[in-house]
Amino acid sequence: MGSPVDSAAVQTLSPLLLSDYAVGEQVDWLRLSRSWETDFPSDYVAFMSAYGAGGISDAFELLRPDESATEDSDGMTGETANARDGFSRWTSYECGMVEFLRRVFSGELEACPLSDATLWGTGAQKFVHWKEERRLLSGVDPWTGEPDPLAGVGFD
Template sequence: MDSQTETEALRRILHCEWGADEQVDWTAVEAHLHTPLPADYRAFMAVYGGGCIDDLIILPPLPTGNGWQASITDDAAGFRELWSTEGGAPGVELGADRVLPWGSGCNANELGWLMTGPNPDQWPVVVWRRHGNPHWALFDCGMAEFLRRLMTAEFDECPLSDLSLWGRVGTFVHHEEQERRFHAGLDPMTGEPNPYAGMFD
């Protein structure tokens, strides 16, 4: 499927009730990152924004200013250092400057793109699995397709070293809604009363 079709397929299973248009200035993003970003990711930011699918953090491109949500910009150096220290994906000769993160979490998995050329819609997904062997793995699909196939168990095996979203559709919550719930004494992801609210302020 093309990126638009894959984005629509993801929307059919992942509800966007708690999403929000991140209102990204893509010209500023491209100037800051020195590259355009894939169309499915840009569509995701317009429908869902940055936030979490359960324990999987989806990064917005630039810092949000509220301190609650990390971003691609925030995480890029660490992701690239991990690529350098772990030797990258098997059979891939590209250096650390050719990877860019878009997600993190689910028991310390790191997700990003391998920037194989000038067309971002052709970039495959690359994942660092904390408990994987090898740690790095490459998937010939975009972000939206990867998320859909993860939650519908359409890979040969779970692509992460965590099964929490394998074959199960999670709930997306935008970072601003998470922060609002937290300050209201609610669990940021479920919206239920948080018995530990205020204990660590």
């Protein structure tokens, strides 16, 4: 489903998105496209194939689609509903997700488009796959590699 152009876009991003934990996602895109009643952008598909879902520098999460667009969840289904509710306040960029991330990391947009400037114009970022985040959060901070003093502490 991804194209050579989209694979090249991910390769262009890779010097700015470092990872020891990029394991990709095994996704049945045809089945998910049917369930969601839409095709997923080819650069997103290429990104998921190379990196998978996960966090970027403890500031941004990339989600993989829920199995059904009708699931009641906090995952992509919930975030899609949030995005649709606030769409009139969003700015549209003439690029795909992968190029957008590259421009954010390199500071090539007119202004920081995110509410948190952690990723803005600071160059290389660290990606941690969601499975590794989960494993490391049991006692090791996935962003620093240090013991996590808050591991196992519940918050209300």
